Amino acid sequence: MAIEVRNVGKRFGDFVALEDVSIRVGDGALTALLGPSGSGKSTLLRIIAGLEVPDSGEVVIGDQDVTHDPARTRGVGFVFQHYAPFKNMTVHDNVGFGLSVRKRPKAEIGERVAELLSLVRLDGLAERYPSQLSGGQLQRMALARALAVQPQVLLLDEPFGALDAQVRGELREWLRRLHDEIHVTTVFVTHDQEEAMEVAEQIVVMNHGRIEQAGSPRDLYESPTNEFVMSFIGPVNRIGDAFLRPHDIQILPESDGSGTEALIERVVHLGFEVRVELKLHDGRDIWAQVTREEAQQLELSEGQILSVRLPAPRVFSS
Amino acid sequence: MRSIALGYLALLLLAPVAMIFYRTFEHGLTPVWNSVTAPNAQHAFWLSLEIVAIAVPLNTAFGVGMALLLERGRFWGKGLLGVLIDLPFAISPVVVGLALVLVYGRTGWFGNWLAGHGIQVIFSVPGMVLATAVVSLPFVARETIPVLRELGTDSEQAAETLGASAWQTFWRVTLPGIRWGVVYGVVLTTARALGEFGAVSIVSGRIEGQTQTLPLYVQDRFENFDSTGAYTAAVVLALLALATLLAMNLLTRHTRRRTPV
Numbered sequence: 001m002a003i004e005v006r007n008v009g010k011r012f013g014d015f016v017a018l019e020d021v022s023i024r025v026g027d028g029a030l031t032a033l034l035g036p037s038g039s040g041k042s043t044l045l046r047i048i049a050g051l052e053v054p055d056s057g058e059v060v061i062g063d064q065d066v067t068h069d070p071a072r073t074r075g076v077g078f079v080f081q082h083y084a085p086f087k088n089m090t091v092h093d094n095v096g097f098g099l100s101v102r103k104r105p106k107a108e109i110g111e112r113v114a115e116l117l118s119l120v121r122l123d124g125l126a127e128r129y130p131s132q133l134s135g136g137q138l139q140r141m142a143l144a145r146a147l148a149v150q151p152q153v154l155l156l157d158e159p160f161g162a163l164d165a166q167v168r169g170e171l172r173e174w175l176r177r178l179h180d181e182i183h184v185t186t187v188f189v190t191h192d193q194e195e196a197m198e199v200a201e202q203i204v205v206m207n208h209g210r211i212e213q214a215g216s217p218r219d220l221y222e223s224p225t226n227e228f229v230m231s232f233i234g235p236v237n238r239i240g241d242a243f244l245r246p247h248d249i250q251i252l253p254e255s256d257g258s259g260t261e262a263l264i265e266r267v268v269h270l271g272f273e274v275r276v277e278l279k280l281h282d283g284r285d286i287w288a289q290v291t292r293e294e295a296q297q298l299e300l301s302e303g304q305i306l307s308v309r310l311p312a313p314r315v316f317s318s
Numbered sequence: 319m320r321s322i323a324l325g326y327l328a329l330l331l332l333a334p335v336a337m338i339f340y341r342t343f344e345h346g347l348t349p350v351w352n353s354v355t356a357p358n359a360q361h362a363f364w365l366s367l368e369i370v371a372i373a374v375p376l377n378t379a380f381g382v383g384m385a386l387l388l389e390r391g392r393f394w395g396k397g398l399l400g401v402l403i404d405l406p407f408a409i410s411p412v413v414v415g416l417a418l419v420l421v422y423g424r425t426g427w428f429g430n431w432l433a434g435h436g437i438q439v440i441f442s443v444p445g446m447v448l449a450t451a452v453v454s455l456p457f458v459a460r461e462t463i464p465v466l467r468e469l470g471t472d473s474e475q476a477a478e479t480l481g482a483s484a485w486q487t488f489w490r491v492t493l494p495g496i497r498w499g500v501v502y503g504v505v506l507t508t509a510r511a512l513g514e515f516g517a518v519s520i521v522s523g524r525i526e527g528q529t530q531t532l533p534l535y536v537q538d539r540f541e542n543f544d545s546t547g548a549y550t551a552a553v554v555l556a557l558l559a560l561a562t563l564l565a566m567n568l569l570t571r572h573t574r575r576r577t578p579v
Binding site: 049050051070071072073074076077078080082084085086087088089097098101102142145146148149 | 472473475476477478479480481482483486490491494495
């Protein structure tokens with residue numbers, strides 16, 4: 001089901017959490033709400049779920065205005081940041097909870113739970129308690145629990161935030177594939193631009209309770225409409241009012257006078273990527289991103305003076 | 319440090335209690351048996367249990383409800399309500415008893431009206447239940463509020479998004495999550511209710527064989543120079559309290575094994 005949020009505003013006391021926010025999420029899409037903490041992204045997600053009531057504006061799911069409906073009738077699956085497991089219940093009872101409160105027969109619940117546990121690869125752990133699961137397993141249990149009631153939309157609040165880097169990577173890829181499989185309209189909140197770029201089809205960038213820009217990951221990276229999006233999505237160098245991407249800075253083989261003179265202050269090897277910190281002849285600090293091969297070919301070393309070619313910088317009118 | 323703590327405990331609690339046990343059984347079992355089976359002792363025992371059986375469930379329901387209100391609710395005057403709940407701790411039970419007599423007695427505000435409808439509160443069981451409930455009021459709420467706070471609202475909200483009604487959420491998610499706090503509150507309430515003397519002493523009128531609870535009976539025996547009777551009843555009281563604590567211990571251990579938290 002498509003989700004439409006129209007002109008939503010929300011305050012907590014004096015703090016403006018959301019101001020005139022409108023977004024559209026297409027049926028079956030996978031969308032990320034991306035922004036720094038305090039940007040209002042979680043509040044927006046909770047308003048879509050019905051866990052917060054907006055001060056103004058509307059929320060439409062499918063073709064129904066659900067602005068004043070309670071969370072329990074909205075048909076949303078919500079995965080909480082810290083998974084919110086029911087600690088006194090087994091994995092089986094956690095996942096079956098939504099069906100059990102709907103008074104479905106035991107046999108049906110058992111069947112559906114088994115199906116879901118195998119979907120999230122937790123077969124064999126049905127009789128465990130949440131305290132006996134790892135973070136990644138809890139995450140998947142929470143997801144199975146949300147999917148059990150066949151929600152029209154799936155909402156995830158910082159789904160990978162509390163996991164260690166390796167598990168996070170695996171789960172991201174897995175969530176992507178799961179979405180391809182079950183095709184439920186999905187919105188997730190994240191503060192990690194890499195995660196948003198990797199998982200989402202559409203990204204909504206938020207800041208200070210407003211939407212800065214919405215679009216595909218590529219759109220946002222290649223044509224940011226303002227400096228916030230430019231600097232939040234991908235690395236940037238800032239020179240006065242101008243912005244340039246570190247990988248657009250070209251390091252020339254020798255000081256032939258065609259570029260700008262620069263001094264290498266530091267070379268940081270990050271695997272495939274090499275980060276070169278430079279001081280330009282006018283004293284400004286910038287950094288360039290080159291590949292391992294380029295760095296080897298150019299024989300970059302600290303203290304070396306060479307010349308660089310700067311691309312046309314991007315300037316945003318403010 | 320440890321020996322000071324233990325010595326303090328021994329002087330204040332262990333020695334006096336041990337002394338009572340010693341005095342009770344110093345002339346053998348026959349006088350003890352006679353004291354326990356005396357009709358007034360029997361009556362006091364069952365009356366105490368009856369009052370506890372009514373007052374404790376009432377206070378449990380009230381305490382859990384109050385904890386939910388204070389911890390989850392948002393309303394004006396919440397801070398004041400939180401203070402009011404603790405009032406029974408601050409007021410002397412004797413004052414509670416007197417206040418109840420003023421309100422529910424023959425000449426009190428409601429007393430006359432109630433008497434007109436054939437309900438006698440003061441000098442009878444309803445008044446004693448009332449007095450017991452008042453003095454043991456804060457325990458369940460006070461023990462439940464911190465665990466409720468620790469539980470947080472995430473799992474309740476999760477239940478809500480999964481389609482559970484407020485009622486289902488309470489019984490299946492909230493209550494299991496706070497059960498240790500509630501159980502502990504119930505145990506404290508029971509212990510306090512069993513031992514209540516001051517407030518009950520005033521509202522009961524201390525009518526032998528009618529409105530005499532176990533603590534009142536202990537005092538009555540003591541005043542009538544029946545030391546064996548007094549000590550025996552005191553031991554029964556102590557054993558009841560001990561049984562309450564043991565019951566909680568067994569209950570929590572049994573359930574904890576089944577559901578690791």
